[in-house]
Amino acid sequence: MKKYNTSPLSGMQELLPTEQAVFDQLKQNISDVYHHYGFLNIETPFIERADILLAKAGGDTEKQIYMVSKTAESADSADQALRFDHTVPLARYVVEHNNDLAFPFQVTQINRNFRGERAQRGRFREFYQCDCDIIGREKLPIAYDAKVIACIYDALATFNLPKMLIRISNRKVLAGFLATIGAEAQSGEIANIIDHAEKVPQEKSEAALRELDLSEETVAKIVAFMFTKGDYDTVEAKLTEILSGKLEDVREGLDELKQVFSILSAKPEMTDKVTIDLMIIRGLDYYTGTVFETFLQDYREIGSISSGGRYENLASNFTEQKFPGVGGSIGLTRLFFVLNEYKLLAKEQAESVPLDYCILPMSENEIPFAMTVAATLRAENFKVDIDFDTRKLGARLNRAAKLARFAIVIGDQESASREVEIKNLTTGEKSKRQF
Amino acid sequence: MKKYNTSPLSGMQELLPTEQAVFDQLKQNISDVYHHYGFLNIETPFIERADILLAKAGGDTEKQIYMVSKTAESADSADQALRFDHTVPLARYVVEHNNDLAFPFQVTQINRNFRGERAQRGRFREFYQCDCDIIGREKLPIAYDAKVIACIYDALATFNLPKMLIRISNRKVLAGFLATIGAEAQSGEIANIIDHAEKVPQEKSEAALRELDLSEETVAKIVAFMFTKGDYDTVEAKLTEILSGKLEDVREGLDELKQVFSILSAKPEMTDKVTIDLMIIRGLDYYTGTVFETFLQDYREIGSISSGGRYENLASNFTEQKFPGVGGSIGLTRLFFVLNEYKLLAKEQAESVPLDYCILPMSENEIPFAMTVAATLRAENFKVDIDFDTRKLGARLNRAAKLARFAIVIGDQESASREVEIKNLTTGEKSKRQF
Numbered sequence: 001m002k003k004y005n006t007s008p009l010s011g012m013q014e015l016l017p018t019e020q021a022v023f024d025q026l027k028q029n030i031s032d033v034y035h036h037y038g039f040l041n042i043e044t045p046f047i048e049r050a051d052i053l054l055a056k057a058g059g060d061t062e063k064q065i066y067m068v069s070k071t072a073e074s075a076d077s078a079d080q081a082l083r084f085d086h087t088v089p090l091a092r093y094v095v096e097h098n099n100d101l102a103f104p105f106q107v108t109q110i111n112r113n114f115r116g117e118r119a120q121r122g123r124f125r126e127f128y129q130c131d132c133d134i135i136g137r138e139k140l141p142i143a144y145d146a147k148v149i150a151c152i153y154d155a156l157a158t159f160n161l162p163k164m165l166i167r168i169s170n171r172k173v174l175a176g177f178l179a180t181i182g183a184e185a186q187s188g189e190i191a192n193i194i195d196h197a198e199k200v201p202q203e204k205s206e207a208a209l210r211e212l213d214l215s216e217e218t219v220a221k222i223v224a225f226m227f228t229k230g231d232y233d234t235v236e237a238k239l240t241e242i243l244s245g246k247l248e249d250v251r252e253g254l255d256e257l258k259q260v261f262s263i264l265s266a267k268p269e270m271t272d273k274v275t276i277d278l279m280i281i282r283g284l285d286y287y288t289g290t291v292f293e294t295f296l297q298d299y300r301e302i303g304s305i306s307s308g309g310r311y312e313n314l315a316s317n318f319t320e321q322k323f324p325g326v327g328g329s330i331g332l333t334r335l336f337f338v339l340n341e342y343k344l345l346a347k348e349q350a351e352s353v354p355l356d357y358c359i360l361p362m363s364e365n366e367i368p369f370a371m372t373v374a375a376t377l378r379a380e381n382f383k384v385d386i387d388f389d390t391r392k393l394g395a396r397l398n399r400a401a402k403l404a405r406f407a408i409v410i411g412d413q414e415s416a417s418r419e420v421e422i423k424n425l426t427t428g429e430k431s432k433r434q435f
Numbered sequence: 436m437k438k439y440n441t442s443p444l445s446g447m448q449e450l451l452p453t454e455q456a457v458f459d460q461l462k463q464n465i466s467d468v469y470h471h472y473g474f475l476n477i478e479t480p481f482i483e484r485a486d487i488l489l490a491k492a493g494g495d496t497e498k499q500i501y502m503v504s505k506t507a508e509s510a511d512s513a514d515q516a517l518r519f520d521h522t523v524p525l526a527r528y529v530v531e532h533n534n535d536l537a538f539p540f541q542v543t544q545i546n547r548n549f550r551g552e553r554a555q556r557g558r559f560r561e562f563y564q565c566d567c568d569i570i571g572r573e574k575l576p577i578a579y580d581a582k583v584i585a586c587i588y589d590a591l592a593t594f595n596l597p598k599m600l601i602r603i604s605n606r607k608v609l610a611g612f613l614a615t616i617g618a619e620a621q622s623g624e625i626a627n628i629i630d631h632a633e634k635v636p637q638e639k640s641e642a643a644l645r646e647l648d649l650s651e652e653t654v655a656k657i658v659a660f661m662f663t664k665g666d667y668d669t670v671e672a673k674l675t676e677i678l679s680g681k682l683e684d685v686r687e688g689l690d691e692l693k694q695v696f697s698i699l700s701a702k703p704e705m706t707d708k709v710t711i712d713l714m715i716i717r718g719l720d721y722y723t724g725t726v727f728e729t730f731l732q733d734y735r736e737i738g739s740i741s742s743g744g745r746y747e748n749l750a751s752n753f754t755e756q757k758f759p760g761v762g763g764s765i766g767l768t769r770l771f772f773v774l775n776e777y778k779l780l781a782k783e784q785a786e787s788v789p790l791d792y793c794i795l796p797m798s799e800n801e802i803p804f805a806m807t808v809a810a811t812l813r814a815e816n817f818k819v820d821i822d823f824d825t826r827k828l829g830a831r832l833n834r835a836a837k838l839a840r841f842a843i844v845i846g847d848q849e850s851a852s853r854e855v856e857i858k859n860l861t862t863g864e865k866s867k868r869q870f
Contacts, residue, residue, distance in 0.1 A: 385473030
């Protein structure tokens with residue numbers, strides 16, 4: 001008989017321990033790869049000054065922000081809020097600590113952020129984002145864009161995912177293209193149409209373009225542009241054709257794209273997993289050059305499972321110093337939810353037994369030897385439970401089977417001989433070991 | 436020229452990457468030991484229903500609680516708050532999911548909690564607590580109390596701390612003692628005086644006791660009680676003396692204390708690190724049996740660095756089912772701050788170089804081979820940065836020396852021969868390796 005509603009609040013992902021173990025393993029995999037790539041971990045507070053968070057937020061984000069106040073209200077707790085992403089706090093961090101950081105500053109943040117979105121299946125109000133960013137001072141070579149994408153790829157490749165595809169583009173190519181065809185004035189609307197093109201029939205995108213007061217020829221060029229994809233040479237040839245050879249305005253973007261693509265496709269395991277695709281825009285105004293999204297080829301309906309890009313100036317709201325950056329993010333809470341829905345975590349789940357050993361002393365007298373056995377196994381890096389329960393052995397072995405791969409029952413004989421029988425709880429196989 | 440105040444809010448611990456690496460290592464050590472002991476990780480939301488959090492909070496905690504609301508206020512975001520500890524959310528979690536949990540449920544939570552405390556040096560408003568708890572259904576054998584304490588000890592023993600001392604007591608001993616000497620009526624005040632006795636001169640504690648309208652003899656017995664410590668036999672003998680052999684009312688508490696102490700002192704590395712000490716009370720009403728605190732023997736002024744105890748019914752606010760538990764917590768944010776102040780993290784800091792290798796390709800042409808070298812080293816579990824910077828080599832090597840233990844410079848010769856020189860950035864030693 002409950003006295004309170006003990007369910008978590010709507011929009012919160014609360015997992016059982018066995019699910020949590022899978023989630024934690026995926027998070028650890030991502031973190032390991034980020035660290036192997038040389039990214040340094042930082043943690044910023046969850047609570048920030050509201051004016052810092054709202055400096056650029058605007059629109060939906062501003063509506064979704066959680067404000068924070070103390071019950072016993074005092075001046076210093078006014079105007080505080082929960083961060084909604086890692087990027088704004090990172091910008092603040094870089095400005096605040098820039099004298100103590102070695103640039104390029106390769107940084108990772110893996111933690112929860114908060115958005116009071118409308119409650120909806122698969123949308124979460126607290127959600128893990130696994131970000132990696134590289135921040136330069138004044139300038140940052142384009143090869144770092146490839147590095148971030150390679151790192152995100154390697155992180156996702158630790159999951160047992162079916163065929164991944166990383167689609168990359170460059171905002172400068174789009175901007176140069178629209179300048180060349182004389183459609184700069186409508187660039188915001190056009191970018192928006194391209195950004196949504198994948199989710200609607202082609203005719204609908206074309207109709208939307210026609211509403212922008214563009215000539216049929218221009219519409220045709222934009223449609224040809226947004227379906228341009230492939231390796232670098234293919235894309236350059238196609239653009240040359242669409243623009244009748246006038247590549248001046250897209251040259252800088254193409255050169256960046258070429259460099260990023262050639263570094264990535266030179267990585268043997270990525271060769272057939274990376275493509276240039278000019279339909280990739282990334283909604284945010286924020287990005288200025290490279291943009292990328294990651295998909296599962298056989299599950300396109302899932303949408304992008306990670307994304308990122310280049311931003312010319314991370315901290316422009318907070319300082320006049322220039323900190324160009326490139327970063328990527330894996331939205332792990334949503335990804336975990338979706339992969340579960342599509343039963344794509346079966347292998348991880350099958351492998352996820354929480355503990356290695358469960359040791360069951362038959363009486364209090366066997367506790368000292370049980371602790372010796374446990375200490376030895378823990379020193380060998382195993383996860384070891386000692387069950388002190390006083391129920392019948394059958395019930396205790398049932399609990400052990402839910403939690404561990406092996407069980408060791410310790411009676412007076414085992415304590416005396418220091419030899420135990422190790423039972424494999426999956427196969428039933430038994431073996432002996434001396435402690 | 437900043438446009439905003441970019442410092443973190445008062446009461447927040449924000450670390451530089453090198454400090455963060457030490458912090459993360461300590462957190463990982465604790466987590467590893469908890470997992471080796473068979474505790475399963477869970478994560479509960481940061482935001483909970485305010486009524487759940489306030490069900491028992493009261494007093495200071497209620498004043499310190501952070502309320503949360505969306506800017507675009509709607510019914511469902513009213514009455515939400517940030518959790519102030521792991522225990523209340525754990526109680527909710529156990530009630531909510533009890534049908535899916537295997538009891539005894541051994542659970543760890545390592546994450547931040549929130550308290551809007553008065554800003555004060557060394558007091559934090561967001562702080563990591565590393566909790567381990569064992570929750571039974573209906574009953575929970577006393578040996579689990581020893582297990583929690585042993586686990587906390589082993590977790591702290593992974594730090595390079597000077598002499599630790601775990602002081603244990605049992606609330607039932609205090610309660611039985613006060614009943615025997617006829618001072619039950621003042622038990623709250625007496626517990627409070629004992630709880631603070633360590634921080635004031637003995638005369639002050641005695642004066643405080645005299646104000647409670649107790650006989651001189653009773654005051655003398657209480658003073659003798661609170662200075663009782665040592666191994667089990669010593670403590671039992673002393674109590675027998677103080678109570679003139681009338682041990683009936685303290686028997687249950689003494690038996691529990693005996694069992695916990697004997698299990699712990701049988702652990703070879705703990706033998707001289709654990710003592711019974713009846714001055715240990717733990718302020719919270721919450722505890723019902725075993726209580727413990729951990730100190731550094733040579734730094735008693737730091738106070739307790741971890742603590743915990745037995746609570747008869749975790750979830751009494753939320754259900755009529757009985758879930759007895761025992762748990763402990765390491766307050767890592769404060770501990771990290773204090774250990775830094777006392778320069779007790781020197782060894783960890785010296786060992787904490789963020790990266791293993793920094794690879795410096797001399798031009799874009801060397802990037803493919805640099806990536807091959809990096810991939811090989813990453814597969815060997817090393818943390819490897821590739822520096823694509825275009826500054827002079829000297830500046831790039833300076834950055835490498837701040838971040839990594841080894842540097843590898845890659846020019847056209849290295850790319851051709853696939854042999855590189857590995858420079859130890861600490862000793863200057865050089866060695867060759869083929870990739």
